[in-house]
Amino acid sequence: MTVKYKTVITKAGAIKLAAATVPNGKKVNFTAMAIGDGTLPVPDANQTKLVNEVWRYKLNKISQDNKHQNYVVAELLIPPETGGFWMREMGLYDDTGTLIAVGNMAESYKPKLDEGSGRAQTVRMVIMVSDIESVELTIDTSTVMATQDYVDDKLAEHEQSRRHPDATLTAKGFTQLSSATDSESETLAATPKAVKAAYDLANGKYTAQDATTVQKGVIQLSSATDSVSEALAATPKAVKIAMENASARLAKERNGADIPDKPLFVHNIGLGNVLFKGDGRFLAGTFVSDAIDRTSIGARAATGCQFMRAHQAPDAPDQVSFWQIITLSEVVSPTTVVDVLAVSGNNVLFGHGTGAGITSWRQVAMLEGGAFTGGISAPNMRGDTLVTVGDGTGGMAKGDVDGAGFNGNNLNIKSWNGIGFQNSEDLAIRAYISTRLGVIAAAENLQAGNAIFNKNGDVYGDIWGTGSGPGWLSAYIAGRPLRQYITMVGVYQNDKTKPFMLHDDGSGVFLATTDMLSGYVQSIRFGAVEHGNVYRSPGFADQLGYVITGVENGDSNDTPDRIQRRLLQLKVHGQWYTAGA
Numbered sequence: 001m002t003v004k005y006k007t008v009i010t011k012a013g014a015i016k017l018a019a020a021t022v023p024n025g026k027k028v029n030f031t032a033m034a035i036g037d038g039t040l041p042v043p044d045a046n047q048t049k050l051v052n053e054v055w056r057y058k059l060n061k062i063s064q065d066n067k068h069q070n071y072v073v074a075e076l077l078i079p080p081e082t083g084g085f086w087m088r089e090m091g092l093y094d095d096t097g098t099l100i101a102v103g104n105m106a107e108s109y110k111p112k113l114d115e116g117s118g119r120a121q122t123v124r125m126v127i128m129v130s131d132i133e134s135v136e137l138t139i140d141t142s143t144v145m146a147t148q149d150y151v152d153d154k155l156a157e158h159e160q161s162r163r164h165p166d167a168t169l170t171a172k173g174f175t176q177l178s179s180a181t182d183s184e185s186e187t188l189a190a191t192p193k194a195v196k197a198a199y200d201l202a203n204g205k206y207t208a209q210d211a212t213t214v215q216k217g218v219i220q221l222s223s224a225t226d227s228v229s230e231a232l233a234a235t236p237k238a239v240k241i242a243m244e245n246a247s248a249r250l251a252k253e254r255n256g257a258d259i260p261d262k263p264l265f266v267h268n269i270g271l272g273n274v275l276f277k278g279d280g281r282f283l284a285g286t287f288v289s290d291a292i293d294r295t296s297i298g299a300r301a302a303t304g305c306q307f308m309r310a311h312q313a314p315d316a317p318d319q320v321s322f323w324q325i326i327t328l329s330e331v332v333s334p335t336t337v338v339d340v341l342a343v344s345g346n347n348v349l350f351g352h353g354t355g356a357g358i359t360s361w362r363q364v365a366m367l368e369g370g371a372f373t374g375g376i377s378a379p380n381m382r383g384d385t386l387v388t389v390g391d392g393t394g395g396m397a398k399g400d401v402d403g404a405g406f407n408g409n410n411l412n413i414k415s416w417n418g419i420g421f422q423n424s425e426d427l428a429i430r431a432y433i434s435t436r437l438g439v440i441a442a443a444e445n446l447q448a449g450n451a452i453f454n455k456n457g458d459v460y461g462d463i464w465g466t467g468s469g470p471g472w473l474s475a476y477i478a479g480r481p482l483r484q485y486i487t488m489v490g491v492y493q494n495d496k497t498k499p500f501m502l503h504d505d506g507s508g509v510f511l512a513t514t515d516m517l518s519g520y521v522q523s524i525r526f527g528a529v530e531h532g533n534v535y536r537s538p539g540f541a542d543q544l545g546y547v548i549t550g551v552e553n554g555d556s557n558d559t560p561d562r563i564q565r566r567l568l569q570l571k572v573h574g575q576w577y578t579a580g581a
Contacts, residue, residue: 005103007043008045010045010101011046013099013101020131028094028134029094030062031093031094033092034050034056035090036051037088039088040107041089043104049099050089051089057076060077061074064132070129070130072126074092074125074126075122075123079120080113080119081112081118083112083113083115084110085109087107090103105123168187176188176189179193212230212231219231219232219233220232222234223237223238225241225242326342333355334355335355335356336354336355337354341364347365459472523571524570525576526568527569530566531562532562532564534561537562539563544578544579544581547566548563549564
């Protein structure tokens with residue numbers, strides 16, 4: 001029996017499928033199917049399109065046949081709203097628009113939805129390939145519509161599979177029910193029967209019990225803060241009162257700073273007259289309270305340094321203002337020479353006198369935030385000075401090392417960012433050195449000898465003078481042609497595309513584009529060819545501008561037949577001229 005309906009691979013499709021079977025060959029990617037109403041045509045392998053295409057759309061599914069491993073099944077789904085045409089032919093296309101396979105089918109009419117009949121119609125084409133690996137069996141799922149067969153197949157597949165996760169404590173899933181009331185399983189779900197049994201058991205057995213220090217239970221609250229009961233529970237009010245009371249007590253992290261009466265505290269703990277003895281350099285020391293003795297240097301003769309709360313000699317009652325005195329010499333009698341260090345306000349003083357009293361004081365330092373009340377003198381450390389005070393009374397010694405540079409100097413002034421130079425009159429800083437960036441900056445001009453670098457960028461010096469002394473760079477430049485004028489006359493160097501070229505190799509070319517161009521030949525050409533007989537003929541006479549361009553000898557004998565000549569023409573200043581004319 002003759003097969004009436006069939007599908008054939010086109011020649012273009014066969015070539016692509018064959019090319020896909022070679023190593024690293026590109027797979028054929030079926031993407032669309034077209035429907036036509038071409039009067040029951042017989043499929044032809046030479047076809048490149050349908051006889052009369054009426055509708056084309058993306059494939060809904062492409063798969064491998066379950067029974068025949070080299071069969072490819074392509075499926076097109078026509079939705080209910082699409083129709084109004086007969087279906088007699090179909091074509092399968094790849095992603096480049098090439099017709100891979102063509103087939104005919106039993107004719108049927110696909111109605112439109114508004115014609116009163118609407119249905120989704122599935123069209124399938126089956127083709128046989130030599131190698132299933134040559135075909136890409138994936139499609140764009142964003143346009144796929146699920147057919148009833150597809151849904152039924154997937155449901156059946158899912159029912160037969162084990163892709164049902166079990167429920168756990170952290171994930172949802174399927175679980176088994178259980179009515180047991182004594183199970184410790186965490187993989188079973190309790191039934192209402194088990195829950196009811198547990199509820200009934202709890203409702204019938206539970207009896208309230210009092211709480212104790214060893215068991216949970218019911219307990220009474222109390223806001224008392226002085227109770228010793230262990231059967232009551234403290235309220236937040238009682239806890240708040242206790243916390244406020246504790247906060248008002250002494251805090252150890254304050255190290256006694258919160259003691260209201262510190263002298264009384266010292267007296268109460270017996271530290272009023274404690275003698276401390278040290279080792280090493282401090283052989284002995286006496287701490288004397290001003291409340292105990294305001295007139296003595298010490299309770300006994302010191303054998304080393306002596307510390308006192310205050311020192312007051314009978315003949316110097318004002319010395320009570322000096323505190324924390326250190327005697328630097330041994331005091332054995334009122335006539336003993338005494339040197340002391342004392343603190344008065346923010347000043348550290350050196351005192352000199354006898355055991356009877358200090359007769360002279362000299363400020364030697366100041367504490368943080370303090371200021372010297374007297375003058376400061378810095379005597380020269382050596383004969384020469386590097387930095388001196390304005391009146392020349394003192395300074396710092398200079399260095400005597402030659403070859404100073406970035407890595408070695410006679411004097412280094414260190415700064416994290418910069419060093420400023422401040423005016424003593426108005427306290428303004430108008431010059432500084434950035435030690436980080438290596439920049440010397442000034443608010444006004446910089447000067448080196450007679451040369452000046454102005455803050456506007458201009459430079460003044462002898463090199464910019466015109467013969468009568470130094471001058472400004474701006475004036476020097478103003479008397480010279482600017483670069484744009486030099487450029488306009490064509491002065492360039494080391495660039496062969498520019499009019500004037502002077503190269504490093506010593507070669508030079510000058511080409512003008514105006515008047516001087518007229519003296520050069522711009523181009524050469526020949527005029528039209530002219531022929532003249534030679535054999536038994538006078539030939540050509542001598543004429544300026546002509547050159548012989550050819551000699552003909554048709555029979556290759558001793559006598560040429562004819563000659564050819566042309567005018568030699570030259571182009572100068574845009575005009576053509578005959579050479580020699």
